[in-house]
Amino acid sequence: MNHHERMLATIRGEATDQIPWAPRMDLWYVAQRARGSLPEEFAGLNSVEIAEMMGVSCHSMGADYSRPGRGETSLRGFGQDNHSDFPYRVVLRDMPVETDDDPENLRTRIRTPAGEVFTHLHRTRQMAMDGISLPFYKSHAIQSVDDFEKVAQIFEHLEVIPTPEAYRDFQQYIGDRGIAVARGSVAASPIHLMLHELIAMDQFFYLLQDEPKAVHELAERMTPFFDAILDALLASDAEVIFWGANYDQDLTWPSFFEAEIVAWLKKVSDRAHAAGKFLLTHTDGENKDLLPYYPSCGIDVADSVCPAPMTKCSLKELRIGMGPATTIWGGIPSISLLDDSMSDAVFKDYLDELFDSLGAGDRLILGVSDNVPPDVNMGRLEEIKNRVESFGAVDVSSFAL
Numbered sequence: 001m002n003h004h005e006r007m008l009a010t011i012r013g014e015a016t017d018q019i020p021w022a023p024r025m026d027l028w029y030v031a032q033r034a035r036g037s038l039p040e041e042f043a044g045l046n047s048v049e050i051a052e053m054m055g056v057s058c059h060s061m062g063a064d065y066s067r068p069g070r071g072e073t074s075l076r077g078f079g080q081d082n083h084s085d086f087p088y089r090v091v092l093r094d095m096p097v098e099t100d101d102d103p104e105n106l107r108t109r110i111r112t113p114a115g116e117v118f119t120h121l122h123r124t125r126q127m128a129m130d131g132i133s134l135p136f137y138k139s140h141a142i143q144s145v146d147d148f149e150k151v152a153q154i155f156e157h158l159e160v161i162p163t164p165e166a167y168r169d170f171q172q173y174i175g176d177r178g179i180a181v182a183r184g185s186v187a188a189s190p191i192h193l194m195l196h197e198l199i200a201m202d203q204f205f206y207l208l209q210d211e212p213k214a215v216h217e218l219a220e221r222m223t224p225f226f227d228a229i230l231d232a233l234l235a236s237d238a239e240v241i242f243w244g245a246n247y248d249q250d251l252t253w254p255s256f257f258e259a260e261i262v263a264w265l266k267k268v269s270d271r272a273h274a275a276g277k278f279l280l281t282h283t284d285g286e287n288k289d290l291l292p293y294y295p296s297c298g299i300d301v302a303d304s305v306c307p308a309p310m311t312k313c314s315l316k317e318l319r320i321g322m323g324p325a326t327t328i329w330g331g332i333p334s335i336s337l338l339d340d341s342m343s344d345a346v347f348k349d350y351l352d353e354l355f356d357s358l359g360a361g362d363r364l365i366l367g368v369s370d371n372v373p374p375d376v377n378m379g380r381l382e383e384i385k386n387r388v389e390s391f392g393a394v395d396v397s398s399f400a401l
Helices: 003-011 026-035 047-056 125-129 147-154 164-175 191-200 201-211 212-234 254-274 288-297 315-322 342-354 377-391
Strands: 087-093 097-101 104-110 115-122 137-138 157-163 241-247 278-282 301-305 327-333 365-370
Touching: 003 164, 003 365, 026 047, 026 125, 047 164, 047 377, 087 212, 104 147, 115 147, 147 157, 147 191, 147 212, 157 212, 191 201, 191 212, 201 212, 201 365, 212 241, 212 254, 241 254, 254 278, 254 288, 288 315, 301 315, 301 365, 315 327
Parallel strands: 241 278, 278 301, 301 327, 327 365
Antiparallel strands: 087 157, 097 104, 104 115, 115 137
């Protein structure tokens, strides 16, 4: 089987010749490029080509950010990126936009009939050298409830333009090297986007407590925009679509997760399944107290599942908790790949225990949660590849956790 066939069969719950091994290499690549320390054998290659050279499946989640000049970030302060690999692009209609973008700052000012909205994102070369690809917020779009009307008007003027041909090019580029997952919304729902991007986290908690009616009214006005993104995803040729990311029992606490995320994931999964597609959501974070809710979401793939020692759950507990119909993508905590976090002996013991717990290996795509770190011991990636090959074929008829 090639990488694409193996990964898709795994998601379908079918037998495979081996467990797919698809480590996420993009932030490692960002760091090595910024440091000027990309290994000589990888010179001139992007992250997809590096995965191919390593003989592992490609982690192609929405776009290949290691290919320069393909992204556009003027709306990043509103949680929206445009990338030439996406099956859609987002444009703001009929509102003046001023953007000041220098190597370390992205400032965006949008004038609405209700007033001006300003965002400021910051990034540094040191962040890139440390493998940090996303900027952090110095100023969010929403500072108080007074900004709700302005932001609502912005989202009502955002247009989603389907670009199925752009995604088709991305799909052909990935080819047999992996699955070209079509990128949807990073936030699972409008209120999740407020928490994720639009409001400083501490301020969000106050606003949700003090102004719940206003928060939900804003979410309702943002919903058509989310629906338009979903329409564009479902109109693409994608086999697997990405929707929602970054859940944690403290930040997306259980009652919030149940009220504001579960229903949206179920809505997306129902529509995806009706269109013959699988739904993937990015579940990195502490999920122990959220596990009872995942089976009702209807998701097909839980991506970036991170076990102990970085979280409270073992991989076996996470696989059981996510439900028998969900494929786990992840399972290797990033710190296990660092010499200063695990000695070679402890790493060997960790892999022994992990592989002994896999049962038949059904519905599992091994990956690094969340990313291969910049200072990885590359030999450990090779050791995992060797363990996968030694594990052998996945026989679904004998599946038992």
